[in-house]
Amino acid sequence: MNAERFAALREEVDKLIKNDFIWEVLYPAWVSNPMLVLKPNEKWRTYVDFSNLNKACPKDNFPLPSIDQLVDATAGHELLSFMDAYSIYNQIPMFHHDEEHTSFITDRGLYCYKVMPFGLKNAGATYQRLVNKMFTDQIGKTMEVYVDDMLVKSRRSNDHVEDLRGMFDVLQKPDASGRLLKWSIELSQFDIDYNPGQSLADFVTEFIGLPDEAEGHEITSAVRFEFPVSNNEAEYEVLLAEHLKVGAIDIFSDSQLIVNQVKGQYQTRDEKMAAYLKKVKETLEKLSAYDIQQVPRVENSNADALARLATSKDAELLRLVPVEVLKAPSTKGKPEVLSLSHQPSWKDPIVKYLLDSGLPEDKQHAKRLRYQASRFTMHDDILYRKGFSMPLLRCRDEVEAKNVLSEVHDGICGNHAGGQSLAYKVLRHGYYWLSLKKDAAEYAKKCEGCQRYAPIPRQHSEDLTSIASPWPFAKWGIDLIGPLHKTPGGYKYAIVTVDYFTKWSKGQVEAVNKIIKVTLKRRLDNYKGKWADELPKVLWAYRMTSMTTTGETPFSMAYGVEAVLPVKISIPTSRVILYEEDKNAERMGLELDLLEEMRTDAQLRLASYQARTARYYNKKVKHKRF
Numbered sequence: 001m002n003a004e005r006f007a008a009l010r011e012e013v014d015k016l017i018k019n020d021f022i023w024e025v026l027y028p029a030w031v032s033n034p035m036l037v038l039k040p041n042e043k044w045r046t047y048v049d050f051s052n053l054n055k056a057c058p059k060d061n062f063p064l065p066s067i068d069q070l071v072d073a074t075a076g077h078e079l080l081s082f083m084d085a086y087s088i089y090n091q092i093p094m095f096h097h098d099e100e101h102t103s104f105i106t107d108r109g110l111y112c113y114k115v116m117p118f119g120l121k122n123a124g125a126t127y128q129r130l131v132n133k134m135f136t137d138q139i140g141k142t143m144e145v146y147v148d149d150m151l152v153k154s155r156r157s158n159d160h161v162e163d164l165r166g167m168f169d170v171l172q173k174p175d176a177s178g179r180l181l182k183w184s185i186e187l188s189q190f191d192i193d194y195n196p197g198q199s200l201a202d203f204v205t206e207f208i209g210l211p212d213e214a215e216g217h218e219i220t221s222a223v224r225f226e227f228p229v230s231n232n233e234a235e236y237e238v239l240l241a242e243h244l245k246v247g248a249i250d251i252f253s254d255s256q257l258i259v260n261q262v263k264g265q266y267q268t269r270d271e272k273m274a275a276y277l278k279k280v281k282e283t284l285e286k287l288s289a290y291d292i293q294q295v296p297r298v299e300n301s302n303a304d305a306l307a308r309l310a311t312s313k314d315a316e317l318l319r320l321v322p323v324e325v326l327k328a329p330s331t332k333g334k335p336e337v338l339s340l341s342h343q344p345s346w347k348d349p350i351v352k353y354l355l356d357s358g359l360p361e362d363k364q365h366a367k368r369l370r371y372q373a374s375r376f377t378m379h380d381d382i383l384y385r386k387g388f389s390m391p392l393l394r395c396r397d398e399v400e401a402k403n404v405l406s407e408v409h410d411g412i413c414g415n416h417a418g419g420q421s422l423a424y425k426v427l428r429h430g431y432y433w434l435s436l437k438k439d440a441a442e443y444a445k446k447c448e449g450c451q452r453y454a455p456i457p458r459q460h461s462e463d464l465t466s467i468a469s470p471w472p473f474a475k476w477g478i479d480l481i482g483p484l485h486k487t488p489g490g491y492k493y494a495i496v497t498v499d500y501f502t503k504w505s506k507g508q509v510e511a512v513n514k515i516i517k518v519t520l521k522r523r524l525d526n527y528k529g530k531w532a533d534e535l536p537k538v539l540w541a542y543r544m545t546s547m548t549t550t551g552e553t554p555f556s557m558a559y560g561v562e563a564v565l566p567v568k569i570s571i572p573t574s575r576v577i578l579y580e581e582d583k584n585a586e587r588m589g590l591e592l593d594l595l596e597e598m599r600t601d602a603q604l605r606l607a608s609y610q611a612r613t614a615r616y617y618n619k620k621v622k623h624k625r626f
Helices: 003-018 051-056 067-073 096-102 123-134 157-171 199-208 231-239 256-263 271-285 297-310 347-356 363-373 398-410 419-428 436-446 448-452 508-524 528-543 554-559 566-570 581-593 595-619
Strands: 022-024 033-038 044-049 079-085 104-106 109-113 143-146 149-154 183-187 222-225 248-253 289-294 323-326 376-379 382-386 392-395 476-481 494-499
Touching: 003 022, 003 033, 003 044, 003 104, 003 109, 033 104, 067 143, 079 157, 096 109, 123 143, 149 157, 222 231, 231 256, 231 271, 256 271, 256 289, 347 363, 347 376, 347 382, 376 392, 398 419, 398 436, 398 566, 419 436, 436 448, 448 508, 508 528, 528 554, 554 581, 554 595, 581 595
Parallel strands: 222 323, 248 289
Antiparallel strands: 022 109, 033 044, 079 149, 079 183, 104 109, 143 149, 376 382, 382 392, 476 494
């Protein structure tokens, strides 16, 4: 180890000794090596490599619960609360005679654990056995437990407080409080929502009936700046942040300058800092009480970690840590915008509820709105729906929805898809509105080109013959389109080649030709001679359409990812907003590495689709014998 790693190891050992987790040992039979890994926050994670010890120990076969069964067990319950135990394994003491087996080497001597450390192969089974015994009366009735993740469930929302109280009663028993010292509660049910700065107090007041206090609970939030800011300006901006709207507050800062300026002991010489100080004092004077103190930087590590999190673009950050985004300095007056007209939108009630918890007076409508709003989230003042096919779908109003349908259906990348296919394409491109499926069907019905050139169904006389392809691009079908109207360049024919991986049955090459010709007719109508100019656009639209046979678009089957359409540039989705040019090439390479797996999955879906299609096709076949 180098000097930096030795210093990090000494710091970790001091922390473990202070918490009475380890003690110094002489002449142990087993000795393991400590390992240090640099975390993203540039701090060291220390753990002990127990590989050799784990090989020598028998495996504890105590079963862990099945995730599928746990999920099924929550069905039919109105309210759920999730708990996550803190420092879980360290709450279980080691058997005294086995403590020396956990010994590890440091530059200051040999130490072994008094409590169960992370890294032992039977740690998970041991902890599961503990919680099963603790909650034996609740598991399967009002609780489900998977190692350190616990869930309280209630079939009726009115019973949820009693179910929570039963769990906390178990945790407050002497034999439990010594093992599980600290809990972090994350609520994810419909009627309990997270509002920065006040959510925990509201939850306690509404459901437990305690005074409006939240002592002992840590509520974290962060601020992200979208403008240049110095360290001192950032300190002032945090004091002015929206999430600090509370009655009274104690402020701890490691900035000596900021603390003394707020206390009036230091003067400000810079105009910008003077403006910040004036606004901070105006804000603090509105509180019933406040206190600001300076703390050493080493004692402010949690705030430093949150500051690094605020610059992260991880999607999980939106759910775990509320981040307030500032687009301009707080000292600048916000521009006043005069709203000339506002058309009511289906988004308005949901946005109002998510931002201000506004509910209609009718109880049934309020209950329905809370249920509906649980599938939506706000980010940067934009409403998104939490999708199943994609993480976040950007919500559009009625006017924007028409523009999206027009671009996807008959725009530069449109292929005049039918109603259901059109709705699917809109979802795959990252957009959503309440009447998407209905609007897509109506839009396709009103398209003159779609109605004029719709295919005529005919009954078949022979069974369907499938052609299997062992891997992509191994078999190709070739056919001609033509003669067509002569182009200015003298072209009358088009040669079409189709990979049998996506078009696999007899006659499918001709079917692709038919699709291309129909799409050309819809796009050109009376300008027949320009088909050669429109052919690349038609092929592009075809490659961007999801195929029923594989569940993927031809483009994604070749490159591993979907293409970015022009509509996504004019109306950006989360994929465009979160684009990082320096990381894009690396991520594209990673997707290509995973492409073979996607093709294998597509081939399985293809085989299943072949069987289903053949069965359906053959039912309608009327054999002709001579």
